[in-house]
Structures are given as C-alpha cells and as structure tokens.
Amino acid sequence: MFSNNGFIILLTLLIALMASITPLPLSFDAFRPDWILIVLVYWCLALPSKVNIITAWVMGLILDILLGSVLGVHACAMALSIYITVVNFQKIRNFSVWQQALIIGVLSAQYHLVVFWLQRFLSDVVFLPSYLYPVFTSIILWPWVFLLLRRVRRHFRIK
Template structure:
C-alpha cells in the first residue's frame, strides 16, 4: 500500500527538520536525537522497510544540511540502526524502561562516533556537552514511541 511508505517518509522528513531547525545556542546543546529516535522506532517496528540503507541516506542528508564532511553522520547513524535491525525482536519485547536505556546507549554511540570522526577529520576538541542530547533523548523516547505507535496503528502502517 503506497500510503504506508508515505507516512514513514513523512516521519523521517519531520525528524530531519527537527534535527536541523535553528535554536538558541543555550538550548541547542540539549537538542534530542530526533532522527535517530525515529529511525530506531521504524527499524524496530518495520525492519523490512527501514534499515541501514534508509539510515545511510538520512545520514548523508544530515551531512549535507550540517555542512560536515560527507559520511560522518552517515556512518554514525548506520551503526546504531544496524544494531537495532539485528536485534529488533529482542527490543520489541523489552519494557519501556529497558528500551529507553537501549536508546540512550545507541545515542551515546552515535555521538561518540560523530566526535571520533570529527576529531580525526578536523581535530575538534572533546566537550562533555556532546552528551546532553543523550539525556534528553532518553526522557523523550517513551513519548515518541507512544506517539509513533499510535499513528502507525491509526494509519495501519504495516
């Protein structure tokens, strides 16, 4: 059903917009990983439709939108999504608290990969504020999961 794919793509585009929307610098350091959370949800819910390839395209799009070296966000997004895709059955059966902890670890991995690649490419220095988005992501995950599941069932995306 073509409408099903359309809803998934709309969610991903909204995630990209939320990821890059301008915010004041004082608030921007707390920006959650919207795109990562949305990709993790769809990779858990429908691993045959959203997997590593979609994450790679989204990562390249983020690289272009952020103006970073091509491949930084692509590589950093594909690793967590590969882990989710490989373990989607286990993740589905976890409690919401366990899922939030898993998403936190994946978000930490994402930020560490981005930092590591930027360190080797442009010699950026380490700051602990790189990990603030992880704390916000773990708090927002249950709400985003509930919202996306509600819309997935409402629009019968399968």
C-alpha cells in the same frame, strides 16, 4: 518503503529531519535530542523490513549536507546505530518502553561518540562533555515518541 503507507514513514522522517535542523537558542541547542535516530529506531523496531541501514545511511547523508559537516560522518554513525538496532530488534521489542529508553541512550551515546571520533580523525576537534547532552534528552523523549509513532502506525495501518 513507499508501498502500504510508506509515505507516512517518509513524512515522519522528514519531520524528524526538520526538528534536527531547526534553530534553537544557544542554551538549548546543546540538549537537542537525536530526532532522526529516535524515529529511525522506532521504525526499525516496528518494520525492520521497510526501514533499515540504507534508510539510516541516506538520512545521515542528508543530515551531513544540511549541517555542512564532512560527508559521511553522520551517515556512518547513523548506519552503525541502526545496524545494532536491526540485528537486535527482536530482543529490543520485548523490553518495556523504559528499558528501551535506556537502549536509546546507549545508541545515542554510541552515535555521538562515532561522530566525534570520525570528526577527530578528519579534523582537530576537542571532546567536550556537552557532546553527550543529547543522550539524556533522547532518553527522556523516547517513551513519548514511541507512543506517538505507534499511534500513527496503528491509525494509518502501516504494515
């Protein structure tokens, strides 16, 4: 991951991590997109040999630590979402950006439901429809994040 401009990949993941923990007003916090998931999916589609399930697990574990949640909850959900992406990356690559946005929505919903189920198993958490609000913002943001990260990848010639 660190050879051939792997630093840029790591930098984008760190920026996504910071965006995931940056404080927002309470009215907007429920709509916070899944920044780490979106960036990981992009890099898995673009460079599946460099960014993979292990990267997703580590980023999820870091997110668990930063959010103060039970260790492994976000890591497991993130790894499962990226596993689905990596297994199907050749198919997903052939879709248009808008079709990919819908796939991002499905992956985001799956991610949040796995996090909910694991938290429900470990503690007494009640499902609220607001858990799925980030799905919609992730769908909306995917085309712009995709185009931005593709421009970064081409500019720095990351292969």
